[in-house]
Amino acid sequence: MLTSNSKEKERSLSFLCCWYLGRRRFAMLLLLSLAFVVFILGSYTINKESNSPIIHQSIETMDFVSNQTPLSRELSSFYTENSNDDGIRGSDVDIIHPPPSHHHPCDSFSFPPPPPPGLRRPGPRPCPVCYLSPEEALAHMPKHPFESPVLMNLTYVHEESPVKREEEGQGGSEFGGYPSLKDRTNSFDIKESMTVHCGFVKGTKPGHQTGFEIDEDILPELDQFHDVIVASAIFGKYDIIQEPVNISEMARNNIPFYMFIDEETHSYLKNTSSYSDDNKRVGLWRIIVVHNVPYTDARRNGKIPKLLLHRLFPNVRYSIWLDAKLQLVVDPYQILERFLWRTNSSIAMSRHYRRFDVFVEAEANKAARKYDNASIDYQVEFYRKEGLTPYTDAKLPITSDVPEGCTIIREHIPITNLFTCVWFNEVDRFTSRDQLSFAIARDKIREKVDWSINMFLDCERRNFVKQVYHRDVLMNMKPPRASSSSRVLPEPLPLPRGKAGGSRAAGGKKIPGQRGKRRHRKVSAGGRNMR
Numbered sequence: 001m002l003t004s005n006s007k008e009k010e011r012s013l014s015f016l017c018c019w020y021l022g023r024r025r026f027a028m029l030l031l032l033s034l035a036f037v038v039f040i041l042g043s044y045t046i047n048k049e050s051n052s053p054i055i056h057q058s059i060e061t062m063d064f065v066s067n068q069t070p071l072s073r074e075l076s077s078f079y080t081e082n083s084n085d086d087g088i089r090g091s092d093v094d095i096i097h098p099p100p101s102h103h104h105p106c107d108s109f110s111f112p113p114p115p116p117p118g119l120r121r122p123g124p125r126p127c128p129v130c131y132l133s134p135e136e137a138l139a140h141m142p143k144h145p146f147e148s149p150v151l152m153n154l155t156y157v158h159e160e161s162p163v164k165r166e167e168e169g170q171g172g173s174e175f176g177g178y179p180s181l182k183d184r185t186n187s188f189d190i191k192e193s194m195t196v197h198c199g200f201v202k203g204t205k206p207g208h209q210t211g212f213e214i215d216e217d218i219l220p221e222l223d224q225f226h227d228v229i230v231a232s233a234i235f236g237k238y239d240i241i242q243e244p245v246n247i248s249e250m251a252r253n254n255i256p257f258y259m260f261i262d263e264e265t266h267s268y269l270k271n272t273s274s275y276s277d278d279n280k281r282v283g284l285w286r287i288i289v290v291h292n293v294p295y296t297d298a299r300r301n302g303k304i305p306k307l308l309l310h311r312l313f314p315n316v317r318y319s320i321w322l323d324a325k326l327q328l329v330v331d332p333y334q335i336l337e338r339f340l341w342r343t344n345s346s347i348a349m350s351r352h353y354r355r356f357d358v359f360v361e362a363e364a365n366k367a368a369r370k371y372d373n374a375s376i377d378y379q380v381e382f383y384r385k386e387g388l389t390p391y392t393d394a395k396l397p398i399t400s401d402v403p404e405g406c407t408i409i410r411e412h413i414p415i416t417n418l419f420t421c422v423w424f425n426e427v428d429r430f431t432s433r434d435q436l437s438f439a440i441a442r443d444k445i446r447e448k449v450d451w452s453i454n455m456f457l458d459c460e461r462r463n464f465v466k467q468v469y470h471r472d473v474l475m476n477m478k479p480p481r482a483s484s485s486s487r488v489l490p491e492p493l494p495l496p497r498g499k500a501g502g503s504r505a506a507g508g509k510k511i512p513g514q515r516g517k518r519r520h521r522k523v524s525a526g527g528r529n530m531r
Helices: 002-050 054-064 072-080 132-138 180-188 248-254 263-270 298-307 333-341 360-365 372-383 413-429 436-444 459-463 471-476 516-530
Strands: 154-155 193-196 224-236 257-262 284-290 318-324 326-328 345-349 407-411 454-456 465-467
Touching: 132 333, 132 345, 154 413, 180 193, 180 413, 193 257, 193 413, 224 248, 224 298, 224 333, 248 333, 257 263, 257 298, 263 284, 298 413, 298 436, 318 333, 333 345, 333 407, 333 454, 345 459, 360 372, 360 436, 372 436, 407 413, 407 454, 413 436, 454 459, 459 465
Parallel strands: 154 193, 224 257, 224 318, 257 284, 345 454
Antiparallel strands: 318 407, 326 465, 345 407
């Protein structure tokens, strides 16, 4: 009986143990399953939140606000102003135009911040830009010109013998026609038909007997019709021609690239292997030599094609101007679509990455000795009396009074032609620093008509151009030092012979009358210098 009872107890215990362990294993599997489900749901929620453009954008904005560099302030203002655009990242324009009704491929583009400045590259950095392909961009070219507000017909002053009369408040140059202060005031009174000073006041046409002479065989080429041109200029040998890259075959076949140079630059260019007078080309650039330039200041001469491109090319729809220190690295069709056609703008340029105020810009020009201080002070004080005030948030939606004017993207219509004419007249009358006169020319036109300039971020400009140094800086830069492993020491100079020679002759004997010890010191010193 004891034996049978013990066996039954063992069976009962083994049954209970198996039952208990089975339930425990099942519970563990159940808990693991629940944990796995929770993990999957949690991961899905986190991924969904991280992909939310509003949350992602707010994180970026907080990061930028915390770092108060000029570029980060520029970008943080960009993110803040566009925080309600449902993820659309566009350029920062003075007047926001309503988005087109159709879906654009770049509507969902997320605008990530550029890399922060580092020790090796402390300056501003480019930021990403959403471009269409060149073929898609060309398809977005408007079929009709941008509507020019109020102004429909613009003609220009022609006078064979302009005379400067100081008592009438005239200023500027013979090339500009010496417009009086009354002429200047009238040029800002926007009407349907206007005649204004706009350079080239003499001669039958721009480039012919006007003080900015172009070879006769090239003048008919400037009158040809083009949808788009790209233009630049080098005066005074300041820059080295930069060949555009990443240009589509379609753009190469349809968009001419024009480079204006003066005779001094032409003489320098003829000594290079990249240029030939036979074809007058350097890569994509068609070289146009200008004779009899009107100013002694090469930088002021460069403002003529920069601001008066519509006068040199009267039958062009769109133009992209680049200062010669810039290399174009994006297709022109992509640039026009991004900064003009997509934003429904007639003219676009980037704002200065650091300075937004004309008075601050003037002080920076004086500190950098860009122009004589008295002329800068006179110009700024003149504008102050006309009502120009320091830039504040009260000027919004205007985002800056200072452009980074090395690129101008524009449609050649009457209102933009008038703007660049009056802007040039300010450069002709005052200093050649066009950043100082930009705001006054823009504001006086905006007082009369509903018109705006697309002033996009400068980091976006740095996306489609690569900036290089001026030629004189490049020429004076020291070549990089060779590494110690690749450095080749010069051959030691042979010791001279004769009465004033070294301390020993060829056979190794002392030359009579020479102090070998002193000569030995000189040779040793020379050896140390060579090493």
